[in-house]
Amino acid sequence: MTALAYADAAIRAVLAGTSTIAMVGVSARWVRPSNFAMKYLQQKGYRVIPVNPGSAGDEIHGMTCYAALGEIPERFDMVDIFRHPDAVGPIVDEAISLRDERGIRTVWMQLGVINHEAAARAEAAGLTVIMDRCPKIEFARLHHELSWSGINTGVISAKRPRLAPRR
DSSP, rough: OTHHHHHHHHHHHHHTOOOOEEEEEEEETTTTTHHHHHHHHHHTTTTTEHHHHGGSSSSETTTOBBBSSSGOOOOOEEEEEEGGGGGGHHHHHHHHHHHHTOOEEEEEEOOOOOOHHHHHHHHTTTOOOOOOSHHHHHHHHTTTTTTGOOOOOOOOOSSSSOOOOOO
16 A cells, blocks of 8 residues: 555455544534534444543533543554644654554544654554545545545445445
8 A cells, every 4th residue: 555545445444443533623612624524433333432632521422632642541453533633743643652642553543644754654554544634534535435425436336335334
């Protein structure tokens, strides 16, 4: 897999193998894309833990917000980053340092968030990295939800899709 070109099977495997997501940079403001993505992923069965120093101690969609990954008292599978690419390096370094203790397997960088140096460090540490993608959009695309609104997902079929149950 080369940077920014991800097979559907690889994305599907990450989403299926993830149950808890630490979302870094999520906003408490309902109009922000990060807020909507958090709510959507919660509705799809994921446990999403908000991480934002400006909202630390507050609740976002019923979950306590933390200032940093290291403050989260539980295990999580994925770090989803809603931050400027220049801010990604320290977040990835913290994820690498917490990998074994917290069970982190994936670093996911949102749309427009690309940091090849940080990605290389994460991959060298054994983490799966996805950049410039949104797990909300990928989940909807791979589960045929986008096609309901007329968006071309590249899946051609005359049959109604049978959705596999989440684990």
